[in-house]
Amino acid sequence: MLREKFTDEIQKILAKYPVDQKRSAVMPLLYLAQREGGFVTKGALQEIADICEITPTEVASIVGFYSLYHDEKAGTYRIQVCTDLPCALRGADEFLQKLCDNLGIKVGETTPDGKITVEAVMCLAGCHRAPMFQVQSGDELEYHENQTVESALAVIENLKAKEA
Amino acid sequence: MSEHILLRHLQIPNLDNLEVYRQNGGFDAYRKVVTSMQPEQVIDVVKASGLRGRGGAGFPTGMKWAFIDKKNFPHYVVANADESEPGTFKDREIMESNPFQFLEGVAICAYAVQAQAAYIYLRGEFWPVAHTLDQHIAEMEDAGLLGEHLFGTDTSLRIYTHLGAGAYICGEETALLESMEGKLGQPRLRPPFPPAYGLFGKPTIVNNVETLTNVPLILANGAEWYRSFGTEKSPGMKVFSLSGNVNRPGNYELPLGTTFRELIYAHGGGIPEGRKIKAIMPAGASSSLIVATEEALDTAMDYESVPKVGAQLGSASVIVIDESVNIAWLLNKTIHFFKHESCGKCTPCREGNYWMVHLTERIAKGHATQADVDLLYSVAGQIKGKCFCALGEFAIEAVLSGIERFPQDFSLKVSAAK
Numbered sequence: 001m002l003r004e005k006f007t008d009e010i011q012k013i014l015a016k017y018p019v020d021q022k023r024s025a026v027m028p029l030l031y032l033a034q035r036e037g038g039f040v041t042k043g044a045l046q047e048i049a050d051i052c053e054i055t056p057t058e059v060a061s062i063v064g065f066y067s068l069y070h071d072e073k074a075g076t077y078r079i080q081v082c083t084d085l086p087c088a089l090r091g092a093d094e095f096l097q098k099l100c101d102n103l104g105i106k107v108g109e110t111t112p113d114g115k116i117t118v119e120a121v122m123c124l125a126g127c128h129r130a131p132m133f134q135v136q137s138g139d140e141l142e143y144h145e146n147q148t149v150e151s152a153l154a155v156i157e158n159l160k161a162k163e164a
Numbered sequence: 165m166s167e168h169i170l171l172r173h174l175q176i177p178n179l180d181n182l183e184v185y186r187q188n189g190g191f192d193a194y195r196k197v198v199t200s201m202q203p204e205q206v207i208d209v210v211k212a213s214g215l216r217g218r219g220g221a222g223f224p225t226g227m228k229w230a231f232i233d234k235k236n237f238p239h240y241v242v243a244n245a246d247e248s249e250p251g252t253f254k255d256r257e258i259m260e261s262n263p264f265q266f267l268e269g270v271a272i273c274a275y276a277v278q279a280q281a282a283y284i285y286l287r288g289e290f291w292p293v294a295h296t297l298d299q300h301i302a303e304m305e306d307a308g309l310l311g312e313h314l315f316g317t318d319t320s321l322r323i324y325t326h327l328g329a330g331a332y333i334c335g336e337e338t339a340l341l342e343s344m345e346g347k348l349g350q351p352r353l354r355p356p357f358p359p360a361y362g363l364f365g366k367p368t369i370v371n372n373v374e375t376l377t378n379v380p381l382i383l384a385n386g387a388e389w390y391r392s393f394g395t396e397k398s399p400g401m402k403v404f405s406l407s408g409n410v411n412r413p414g415n416y417e418l419p420l421g422t423t424f425r426e427l428i429y430a431h432g433g434g435i436p437e438g439r440k441i442k443a444i445m446p447a448g449a450s451s452s453l454i455v456a457t458e459e460a461l462d463t464a465m466d467y468e469s470v471p472k473v474g475a476q477l478g479s480a481s482v483i484v485i486d487e488s489v490n491i492a493w494l495l496n497k498t499i500h501f502f503k504h505e506s507c508g509k510c511t512p513c514r515e516g517n518y519w520m521v522h523l524t525e526r527i528a529k530g531h532a533t534q535a536d537v538d539l540l541y542s543v544a545g546q547i548k549g550k551c552f553c554a555l556g557e558f559a560i561e562a563v564l565s566g567i568e569r570f571p572q573d574f575s576l577k578v579s580a581a582k
Contacts, residue, residue: 016324021364023346027329031288052346065348065507067330068288084250085449085497086407086483122332122504123250123449124289127405127481128413134289141291 002047006032010051023052026062030069031139038078038138039070067121068136075110075117077159078136079152083120086127095131096120098149103156115160135159169381169393169401170374171417173261180296182303185264191309193383194271198319206276210379212387214399219244219335219372220447220478222398222467225379231359232277233367240368241274241282242344242358243376246328246335248287250501251448251481254403255373257415259286259293262377263300267323269376271310272383274321277369281322285340288329297325332505336553337370339507350509351553372479374403394420398466402480406432409439409486421469425461428484435486443485443570446470447478449498450558452565453491474565491566491573495540496524502559513556516547520563530577537574541567 003010009032010025017024026048033044040063049056063069081096100107100118110117126132129145133152137159144155173179176188185191197206211226232239243266247255258266274282286294301323304310312320331349333339338352341363362368378400382390391399398420404427407413411433418427424444428434435441445451446465452475454460460473470477485494503517523540526532544560544567551557567574 016326018364021345024326024344026346027327027343030329031327054346061348062346065331066288066328069329084501085494086251086413088497089408089483089485089489090413122330122501123248125247125253125256125287127251127253127407127483128415130407139291141289143289143292 002029002033002044003051014051023054026052026054026059027066030059030063034070035139037073038076038136039073068141076115076137077117077156079116079118079133079156080121080124080136081118081133082122082124082126082130084123084127086123087130087132090130092131095147095149095152099152102149102153113160116156167393167401168417170258170265170377170403171262171415172265174417179262180260180264180300182264182300182307189384190264190380191268193380194268194275194309195315197272197275197383198317199315203276203278206272206383209383209387210276213378213382213390214387214397215375215378215382215390216398216400216467217372218374218378218402218479220249220450220476222477225371225375228359228371229273229277229369231357232369233360234278236360236367237278238281238366239277239279240363240366241270241277241279242337242340242363242368242370243270243282243284243373244335244337244340244370245284245286245290245293245373246332246340247290247373248332248335248505249448249450249479249481250498251407251445251483252405252479253407254405254415254479254481256290256293258373258377258403259290259297263297264304265380266373266377267297267300267304269379270323271321272379273369273371273376275319277367279369280320281324283344283363284323284325285334285344286325286327287334288327291327294325294327301325331507332501333507333553333555336555339553340370341368348507350507351555353552395464395466395468397468398477402465404465405479405481406484407481408445408484409435409441409489410484411436418465420466421464423462423464424456424482427465427482428461432484435484439486439488441484442487442489443491445475445483445485445562446480447476448481448483449501450478450554450561451475451481451483452561453485453494453569454565455569456485474569475561490528490576491570492524492577493528495563495566496521496528498562499524499559502555506555506559510550510552510556512547512550513552513559516543516556517559519543520559524563527574527577532578534574534578537567537578 132145334349339349343349441456503521544563
């Protein structure tokens with residue numbers, strides 16, 4: 001499936017690494033696999049294993065180890081709020097709590113329409129512009145910095161509108 | 165306004181445009197080294213400049229380059245753009261706003277260590293930055309600055325980006341290499357160090373983004389010019405990432421040896437709402453807590469002076485903490501981070517952080533007794549010196565210094581416990 005859908009992109013990825021080091025392509029290929037559904041399916045796992053000439057278990061271990069890979073479906077958009085120390089000193093915990101209250105969900109949950117998941121994540125290198133979050137969708141990421149609950153809700157409304 | 169050699173985009177508009185960069189001397193240094201210098205001569209200039217690694221370790225850059233194994237080829241250069249330390253956001257600004265100076269630094273390093281391929285390992289969250297760098301790399305290829313037979317010589321170079329996927333440990337250079345090879349990001353036993361056994365088992369130089377961004381101007385203007393900034397043992401300029409309880413957080417490029425006071429008050433605008441400063445973490449979450457006395461504020465931020473007030477300069481990610489913050493709460497925050505980011509390879513770090521997160525949570529919530537504080541101190545002490553890599557060792561810096569230097573914050577939490 002991946003190989004048929006993304007033939008050229010897979011070749012481009014493999015061309016970055018020495019011919020005998022196909023395994024290095026596992027990370028970019030996992031991003032490719034997440035592009036449509038936002039998570040890595042069992043089928044994609046097997047296919048990536050075949051391309052990289054490693055076992056599906058090894059690919060699954062990579063999915064488990066790194067925070068940006070997912071093996072379960074969540075909201076179309078993952079709102080990932082940094083609550084580490086520098087952000088927390090600028091009110092990130094209260095921001096996250098109020099954002100969730102406004103959406104009527106708890107941290108880690110998805111809105112009933114299946115569009116928005118809110119998560120607390122580790123440092124995103126935006127400490128000077130806290131509160132801040134990133135939106136992960138498919139294989140894309142976008143930063144939103146210097147946020148208030150109101151501006152974040154506006155971002156979310158825009159995302160929902162985009163989806164509809 | 166201070167001089168900029170790294171954040172030059174603050175003085176030159178549109179520096180992220182290749183033409184603008186070239187009009188301002190961009191790639192002249194690269195052309196010079198490729199057409200008129202031997203690799204060893206380039207390394208000698210970098211050695212003489214006294215440039216030290218800006219990722220945190222402060223290791224002399226020229227010396228690292230000279231360690232490359234010249235009997236084993238191919239060689240690789242890997243730029244460490246995994247910037248994940250809580251409090252650090254300098255490499256992101258450099259790559260976003262002055263990307264060609266960074267890429268020129270990568271290219272000069274590759275020439276000096278005779279590598280024909282260089283990789284930039286960016287943290288996965290920098291997806292948009294990687295996307296833009298890919299475009300810049302293509303522009304350089306079109307302009308004949310990357311590819312084969314550069315400037316009519318036998319030199320060739322390709323630069324590739326590689327995205328991580330959210331793992332702090334991959335900032336550790338050997339974990340980064342493992343990750344690039346498509347494995348779990350877990351550190352390797354050192355020695356052998358990467359200049360002998362690095363990416364794909366080949367000699368590799370791993371340098372931080374900021375370190376490499378210094379290189380073009382050092383080659384253009386000479387080692388002596390570079391040494392006119394900073395102190396004798398810590399020469400040059402440094403980007404300080406200032407965050408936490410300050411009025412104007414942000415990146416400030418200042419000479420090494422600038423005092424905490426100047427950074428926090430003159431540049432950062434002091435503490436919000438007239439509150440008093442309480443503590444400083446000069447190296448992000450990995451830092452010991454400095455008690456913010458007058459003497460500490462007057463301390464020079466360089467590799468030699470910061471240890472005198474009980475911490476390290478590290479990557480110079482200065483987190484300011486004011487009197488409204490309880491240090492027990494702070495430790496719960498930092499340990500929560502390290503527990504999440506421990507790669508699980510070695511027991512002291514994996515188990516130690518697990519137990520410390522439970523203890524700090526109980527203490528921060530006011531559910532603990534003094535025995536819990538003593539136990540936390542003891543667990544941290546048992547982790548010390550026993551970890552496979554620096555992650556575990558860094559995790560306990562704030563714990564030990566916090567309990568030693570701010571005991572009243574813990575008493576407050578303990579006495580409130582029921």
